[in-house]
Amino acid sequence: MNWTTLSAFVLFMGLTQSGQYKIERLLSIATNYSQVEKTIMLLKYPNTIITSVPCISPLQAEDLRRIPVSSRYGQRLHPILHEYKHHSGIDLPGQMSERVHSTANGLVIATGESRNIGKYVKIKHNFGFITLYGHLSKIKVCKADSIHIGQVIGLVGSTGRSTGPHLHYGITKNGKEQNPLPYCYLYLHWQNVLIREGKK
Ligand SMILES: [Zn+2]
Numbered sequence: 580m581n582w583t584t585l586s587a588f589v590l591f592m593g594l595t596q597s598g599q600y601k602i603e604r605l606l607s608i609a610t611n612y613s614q615v616e617k618t619i620m621l622l623k624y625p626n627t628i629i630t631s632v633p634c635i636s637p638l639q640a641e642d643l644r645r646i647p648v649s650s651r652y653g654q655r656l657h658p659i660l661h662e663y664k665h666h667s668g669i670d671l672p673g674q675m676s677e678r679v680h681s682t683a684n685g686l687v688i689a690t691g692e693s694r695n696i697g698k699y700v701k702i703k704h705n706f707g708f709i710t711l712y713g714h715l716s717k718i719k720v721c722k723a724d725s726i727h728i729g730q731v732i733g734l735v736g737s738t739g740r741s742t743g744p745h746l747h748y749g750i751t752k753n754g755k756e757q758n759p760l761p762y763c764y765l766y767l768h769w770q771n772v773l774i775r776e777g778k779k
Pocket residue numbers: 650666668669670746747748
């Protein structure tokens with residue numbers, strides 16, 4: 580059963596005892612942000628499902644409704660190579676040594692240093708999500724560490740191919756690249772919807 584068919588089924592049947600399992604199944608087979616968001620909106624009370632999905636910004640923003648981004652996902656003029664290249668994540672401007680937080684519960688599957696993204700941390704989450712944090716000045720976790728949402732995993736830096744301190748943040752789901760930006764607002768968005776529905 581694909582996502583569209585299963586979500587129609589869940590909406591038709593309502594969320595019974597097996598609802599939690601169906602939401603987990605929907606999240607596992609979702610392929611894009613839109614499907615992930617629609618599934619999360621079926622959750623009516625806080626539980627561990629939302630905290631297992633990348634749903635916050637890895638850097639603390641002054642205004643959570645307006646997260647500053649210095650380079651977006653997709654085609655862009657590369658700041659060092661000066662040619663059009665695909666950008667596999669988003670760049671978030673940060674202060675040197677500012678704390679970088681995991682955006683969901685998960686497990687560290689890799690840490691290291693590469694020529695392009697410098698010092699990096701890779702975390703595996705439920706439902707096929709992997710998040711990547713690059714250009715770090717310091718790595719604060721080890722491979723196989725169990726991580727909770729919001730935990731500090733490293734510090735902002737400018738290692739690798741970088742023109743100044745910033746965080747490169749990437750998300751893949753079932754191996755497919757995602758635009759990480761809408762995911763940075765997912766928790767806030769879900770809370771707002773719950774509040775709005777509660778007031779009705
Ligand atoms: Zn980047």
